Amino acid sequence: MRRPLPVVGDLLAFQSDRLRFVTSMHRDQGDVARFRLGPFPVWQLAHPDYVRQVLVTDAAGFRKGMVLQRARVVLGDGLLTAEGDVHRHHRDLVQPAFHSRRITGYGSVMIDRASAVASSWPAREPLDVHAATVRMTVETAGSTLLGASVDVGTVEGALADFLSAYKLAFLPFSQRLQGLPVGPMRRLRRGRKRLHGVVDAVVAERETSGRDGGDLLSALVLGSPDERLSDEELRDEATTLLLAGHETTANTLAFALHLLASHPSVQASVHDEVDAVVGGRGADDARPEPSDADRLPLCRAVVSEALRLYPPSWMMGRQALVSHQVGDQVIEPGDLVLLPQWVVHHDPRWWPQPFSFDPERWLDGAGAGSGSGDRPRWAFFPFGAGLRRCIGEGFAWTEAVLGLATIARRWRLRPVPGRPLRLDPLITLRPRGGLWLIPEPR
Structure with missing residues (x-):
């Protein structure tokens, strides 16, 4: 079981293998994962709806x-x-x-x-x-x-x-x-x-x-x-x-x-x-x-x-300026938010055989960046x-x-x-x- 360290939190685990870390956070905690990098509380949001919330609908409430x-x-x-x-x-x-x-x-x-x-x-x-x-x-x-x-x-x-x-x-x-x-x-x-x-x-x-x-x-x-x-x-x-x-x-x-x-x-x-x-x-x-x-x-x-x-x-970061509701949890001002393209782009819910190279998936009438069938708009960003x-x-x-x-x-x-x-x-x-x-x- 992951145990954050004093002062640095999960920073050492994150730095040792960043792609594996964000993937494991999604596997263990789901679309809303929480951890700490150094002094910063972090929320990893790995669902297209949350991508839209942070980058589009509520973008004014976040900074870089x-x-x-x-x-x-x-x-x-x-x-x-x-x-x-x-x-x-x-x-x-x-x-x-x-x-x-x-x-x-x-x-x-x-x-x-x-x-x-x-x-x-x-x-x-x-x-x-x-x-x-x-x-x-x-x-x-x-x-x-x-x-x-x-x-x-x-x-x-x-x-x-x-x-x-x-x-x-x-x-x-x-x-x-x-x-x-x-x-x-x-x-x-x-x-x-x-x-x-x-x-x-x-x-x-x-x-x-x-x-x-x-x-x-x-x-x-x-x-x-x-x-x-x-x-x-x-x-x-x-x-x-x-x-x-x-x-x-x-x-x-x-x-x-x-x-x-x-x-x-x-x-x-x-x-x-x-x-x-x-x-x-x-x-x-x-x-x-x-x-x-x-x-x-x-x-x-x-x-x-x-x-x-x-x-x-492979991952976009934002810092909350005001409080934000995510499901039944609240992101507080100053908290960091990570939107990991690496995770969302390899999510089998949106991408069948997600680690396979298949250009044909883009030739079915859905251009790059568009939703297709059950794939949400921001499953690709x-x-x-x-x-x-x-x-x-x-x-x-x-x-x-x-x-x-x-x-x-x-x-x-x-x-x-x-x-x-x-x-x-x-x-x-x-x-x-x-x-x-x-x-x-x-």
């Missing part, structure tokens, strides 16, 4: 959870971390950059970067496809969102420093630990310095030159003086968009490629679909076009299954829900589908013997130690 509150050290008041009027104002300014017409325009860059990265792969040699998808998505985010060439190593190194501090978020007195010049806190400040160096240089160039590259940063820097963000706000938004604009898509695409390599028959069907759409253009080296994102239903279904089986946002739903969701879907199709047009993938997938659930769900596959020319 402890992890993103602590992330303000790096991200400031960017869209991921800002609250209230600041969040609404920034979202209004950023929203036009993610209009469907703009995303279609970004599609050419997405395909170019996917094609360039995939063409550099060594045939028949083990390859870390996660490192490759990171490179692909960082370069795309730099070009489309910041209008600049961004050094991938700098961004990924800064992100690694940032993620290293994740485990401290729930520790007692964790805010005070941020001032210590040792361990994860030192790496966190180093990562912040790296990212801010990259972003500040891009912002300064744009302000000096007045160049409009048709990207998001140009719109923010060169917009109406009445709505213009301060230099600090520009840095916060650019930093947030650079990180969020690549991380989840890189992870999703790597997991999708892993799933195809592990299921050759599905991979063959994907090749057939891509060839049917692209091959009719008459050239052996023809590649997808931006408009093809809506003509590849199986590719989209594979991405949907990757998001379900390996949700990059990889991008959150409500007013704080990820603003870049359409961008991520388009990049993942086009990236998958571009790679599938060129390569057949197979697993590397002795290199199984291992998961690392930090702020996002990543493959631990890379994700290794062998690319074979088609």
Whole structure:
């Protein structure tokens, strides 16, 4: 029987195996589970109705959870971390950059970067496809969102420093630990310095030159003086968009490629679909076009299954601002609420054979994110829900589908013997130690 420890509560058990812990809480206590992480009382709510309550109907009664509150050290008041009027104002300014017409325009860059990265792969040699998808998505985010060439190593190194501090978020007195010049806190400040160096240089160039590259940063820097963000706000938004604009898509695409390599028959069907759409253009080296994102239903279904089986946002956190009734229990102000996508996305009540890779479940007329039959609307919420739903969701879907199709047009993938997938659930769900596959020319 689980026995919380003094001071730290269930924190050690949580940190030792986070996915197993949230799964066991659901198994032992059901849709409403209670435990303690450090000084914080925690409610784990693992039913789609509770997801809707916290993120949609009663969203104003919650703030961001402890992890993103602590992330303000790096991200400031960017869209991921800002609250209230600041969040609404920034979202209004950023929203036009993610209009469907703009995303279609970004599609050419997405395909170019996917094609360039995939063409550099060594045939028949083990390859870390996660490192490759990171490179692909960082370069795309730099070009489309910041209008600049961004050094991938700098961004990924800064992100690694940032993620290293994740485990401290729930520790007692964790805010005070941020001032210590040792361990994860030192790496966190180093990562912040790296990212801010990259972003500040891009912002300064744009302000000096007045160049409009048709990207998001140009719109923010060169917009109406009445709505213009301060230099600090520009840095916060650019930093947030650079990180969020690549991380989840890189992870999703790597997991999708892993799933195809592990299921050759599905991979063959994907090749057939891509060839049917692209091959009719008459050239052996023809590649997808931006408009093809809506003509590849199986590719989209594979991405949907990757998001379900390996949700990059594997758990969402909130902190209650007012009392909330959950069944016959009450969440008190200050309590933390965890909404675990990992648990809900693998719940057999909503997903038959929940740990099986089955893209066909998305091809029955129920698009990604929709309820189907007895499946509730919020049984699938990889991008959150409500007013704080990820603003870049359409961008991520388009990049993942086009990236998958571009790679599938060129390569057949197979697993590397002795290199199984291992998961690392930090702020996002990543493959631990890379994700290794062998690319074979088609």
